[in-house]
Amino acid sequence: MIIKASAKRIGGGIAALVLAGTAFTSSAHAESFSATAASDCPPGWFCVWAGENYTAQMQKVEGNNTDLSRYTVFVHARSDFNNGRSCDVNLYGGKNYTNYLGTVKRGGKGAGVGHEIKILSNKWVNCT
Template sequence: MKRTAVLISALALTGVGFLGSTGTASADTCPSGAVCAYLNENWSGKAYPVYQDNDDLTMYSGWRWAESIYNNGKSCNVHIYSEKNHGGARYPLNRGTGWKSIKGSAVYHHAFSNKWYGCK
């Protein structure tokens, strides 16, 4: 059951369903090596970058109220989670791509932890 929920969540964020398609153009304000959350759709406004695994992103308003996310990592993909400590729904985000809108997903205003994976 849990595996099915994760699969459905992943499909939703990869462009099947309610989210904006993943982008391939860089979000200019997201520093190299970071994954960035934005308080607005389309990666507009201030970037809230993080560079490592985080068990609790709720202390950062940009993550707690995120409406778009971009992975500008140098060599890793990243999982974004809807709960602290890598719990809840898990969404994979390849490096060099992002979600212009996460509205309707479990991480909309709830991107509460992240973990890098698939590093090259």
């Protein structure tokens, strides 16, 4: 996983909580379900898990999202996978793309760094 961090260093992997995806439609949304492996993240989605090593509850997101606060796992994420098809994803600790946390490259994975990361918005970038 490749991350560009600003004010604080985000450990290897967990900052990649919002993964790159395909070119998205205007409807952005997230879904939640149980998963136990990075391979459970479907193509075109950015997925986060409540547990390290892709365990516990998983939530996935596609499209740009200005407010992910209603999704528990995004507020308490410990591992992630960007299974997007053509984009990197910027992660933000604040709503409406504020408090930049880092960029997760397409294909980036993070099994966890021992602490939670709060992701409150995401934007897909660098689409090919």
